Amino acid sequence: MASYGALILLLLWGNKRVFLVPYKGKKHKTTTIKLRSPRDPAFWLPITLSVVVLVPLVFGVYIFLPGWIKELGILASSDPEAARDEAIRRLRLSAWSFCIVMFVFCVYFFRYCQLGRREGRLPPSGWWSLGALRAIVGPKARRMSEVGLVLSAVLLAASIGFGFAVEHLVRLIERGMFAT
Numbered sequence: 671m672a673s674y675g676a677l678i679l680l681l682l683w684g685n686k687r688v689f690l691v692p693y694k695g696k697k698h699k700t701t702t703i704k705l706r707s708p709r710d711p712a713f714w715l716p717i718t719l720s721v722v723v724l725v726p727l728v729f730g731v732y733i734f735l736p737g738w739i740k741e742l743g744i745l746a747s748s749d750p751e752a753a754r755d756e757a758i759r760r761l762r763l764s765a766w767s768f769c770i771v772m773f774v775f776c777v778y779f780f781r782y783c784q785l786g787r788r789e790g791r792l793p794p795s796g797w798w799s800l801g802a803l804r805a806i807v808g809p810k811a812r813r814m815s816e817v818g819l820v821l822s823a824v825l826l827a828a829s830i831g832f833g834f835a836v837e838h839l840v841r842l843i844e845r846g847m848f849a850t
Contacts, residue, residue, distance in 0.1 A: 701807050761839075761840055786812075786815040
């Protein structure tokens, strides 16, 4: 076993050079692969895309949701049935949209962990490693992948359960259980 300062193995990964640099963890020795520099565009691409997509989405919800709730209150004062139907429609749409997004995320996360377990490396090679500076390799990567597989299944079950719970709530609203 070579010292941490002296151990640098050169590997070929596609057309790029990748360095195997051990990183001393707190309890266990973890081996990581340095994938890229923080100045590499492949590191900043996922972060930039997340900001470009998520920030407008969050601000859009923040801006339009209070207006929609106010319009719903005005509609409820004049026509409570129409307001209830509109609230039910929006509640169903948003709940099942959330479930679909979570399903896509869980499938993506499951595949990510499945490949990581197979390769013994997190993140797996290829486009999965965009945005990563280092990759964990070895048995710890396999264990983390197995935990990720379980977590993705739990998240999928929880999101489907959320969808059915909202559907049950909508049926209660339709029956008039929450009438004021």
